[in-house]
Amino acid sequence: MLIEIFLTFLKIGLFTFGGGYSMIPLIQREAIEKRHWIDNDEFLDIIAIAESTPGPIAINSATYIGYRLRGFWGSLMATLGVVIPSFVVILLVSMFFLQFKSNVYIAYAFQGIRIGVAILIFNAALKIYKKVNKNWFTYVMILIGLVLVLFDIVPTLLVILIGGLVGILHTIILHRNGGEDNGGTV
Amino acid sequence: MAELFDLFITFFKIGLFTFGGGYAMIPLIQEEVIKNQWLDSVETLVDFIAISESTPGPFAVNIATFIGYHEAGVIGALFATLGVVLPSFIIILLIARFFHHFQTNRYVKGFLKGVKPVIVGILATVALAFVLRSTIHTDIMHLPDWIVDVRALIIFAGLFIIYRVFNRLNPIYLILISAVFGLVAYGLF
DSSP states (O other), X not given: OHHHXXXXXXXHHHTOBSSGGGGHHHHIIIIIIITOSSOHHHHHHHHHHHHHSSSOHHHHHHHHHHHHHHHHHHHHXXXXXXXXXXXXXXXXXXXXXXXXXXXXXXXXXXHHHHHHHHHHHHHHHHHHHXXXXXXXXXXXXXXXXXXXXXXXXXXXXXXXXXXXXXXXXXXXXXXHTTOOOOSOOO | OHHHHXXXXXXXXXXXXXXXXXXXXXXXXXXXXHHHTOSSSHHHHHHHHHHHHTSBSOHHHHHHHHHHHHHHHHXXXXXXXXXXXXXXXXXXXXXXXXXXXXXXXXXXXXXXXXXXXXXXXXXXXXXXXXXXXXXXXXXXXXXXXXXXXXXXXXXHHHHHHHHHHSTTOOHHHHHHHHHHHHIIIIIIO
């Protein structure tokens, strides 16, 4: 069973391109449809947990499913499985990356690629924006994130922490005033 | 040994403060790359983000492995990757074992309610900084020093239109198209 968990997540890690969310359909097929390890409701719960905890969604869901199946060792095998393919592939890529970059045409291509990457990052911001409630609190928080980082006022890590603490404070105040917290669907 | 410990701790910190998917990690990583003078330049980080789109696995693991290898070889890659994975691993184990309704807890929701919009602002800033760096060769703190790169501006406009017109274009295609644009703009003209 432990070996099966490892191999299944190895496969999932190997065939996921472009970030954690593209892993979701693959996990659904391998862990739910093929092996009936968990059911769909449980999987939706896992995604919700993965989204509310720090770290890559792939690691979060592998750890959780592994734990459900075989406790600590299950979670270890699942996580190792999902990490190893990218670790090995990137090691190989890293060994050749810098030589490869010194080629003049590759350097030209990367001049364009850097702009493409900026658009992808902007798109990542847009994706998160689509999922948050649109109210004055959200807009103020976006502005806080923008200004603090734009003018390099405090380290990014601290900006994230400030965001979380203000969020908790806002929830407590709303609750004390007896108001319904309508900002909670994230 | 101190270097390996630094890699581990730094990536542990990054793993602990990343909410909302792999790209949300980029601002934190960029800051550390500048602070610790990793990777020669921020451009190398940006180039690697593009590479990472076309290799398998979570972005977090890819970038940790790459920086770790670049700074301290295979062992460095191992320490950085371990660092970035461990916070999630430990937190999920605790939740699976003890807190079954973690994601519906009021304070957890409150925390995320504040964190997610802040990350939207941070990511938008980083994207803007990357665009400025490419198109006017400066950052927001040094705007008077700008040098307009007309080719980069045209590439930006072109890519922006393509990305808006083709809704949900696969990121790998966007990278490929931007590579062709770069080759044509800088190689031919």
